[in-house]
Amino acid sequence: MAVPRPTGALNEGVRKSMRSNKGRDTGPELAVRRLVHAAGLRYRVSARPVPTLRRTADLVFTRRRVAVFIDGCFWHGCPEHHTRARTNAAYWSEKVETNRSRDADTDRRLTEAGWTVLRFWEHEEPTEVAGRIVEAVRETDGAA
Template sequence: MVFSSLDQKQRLPSTPPPSAASRTMRSNRSRDTKPELAVRRALFARGKRYRVGMRLTLPQRAVRPDIVFTRQRLAIFIDGCFWHGCPEHGRMPKDPTGYWHSKIDRNRNRDMLTDAALQQSGWRVARVWEHTPANEAVDLIVAILDSDPVKVRSASATSGTD
């Protein structure tokens, strides 16, 4: 993965000593989480087809969104409240070394850089918090898909040919 100079400057403090929090965080899944699966099932039930685990190689960096709509160039991320610092539910563990605070800040900065890189490459990005009910998340995603000018343009181009 290619990192920008901003990523290289942001070094994490030394790892905290092993603790219950560290063990719990290490065991968390990075994909196929319950919120992600709920959103994917609801999208599928509405007839939306998508890709999962698809690597997008951009000039600045490579990214792997949770859900990708390739034709509409829409990347969906289901962000965990802890890992991405949710303002409602994100809670910092007690850590005198500052490791977790730096880690979450670095994740947020990486999210912003990822969004910017995708947008510069012509992709649209939607981020959904894991606590958002699946039906609300799907309503948001479907609204973005339905408002897609590329989809409208391609549909009118194919229907107008003789």
């Protein structure tokens, strides 16, 4: 049974908070992108790896077929940092679970289409994330 969606923000504070949440160009994304770019790799930002699939990756290496996602701890249910919403908990719990299911479906569909899928949490160290991305992209190139 679906949980009814609220028709609007419960108060002005919630409304402001929700509007300030970015879908792209977050701090963790920008930090990782700078490091990957400095390593000499070029990529597309916030692009669909497979044009017919309505899923957008944070970094896409089209020729190497590598899709990178940097997931927010709250929105994607990080096991270390996710916190339950105090207000409208049932709605947010379902929302996060839907995001996690879609993430798994995206990984499966991209992998079946021949893509390497890399997922990271926003709290992971940008240098380590960038290093793993560079390594994966160079491996698909045949140059280690």
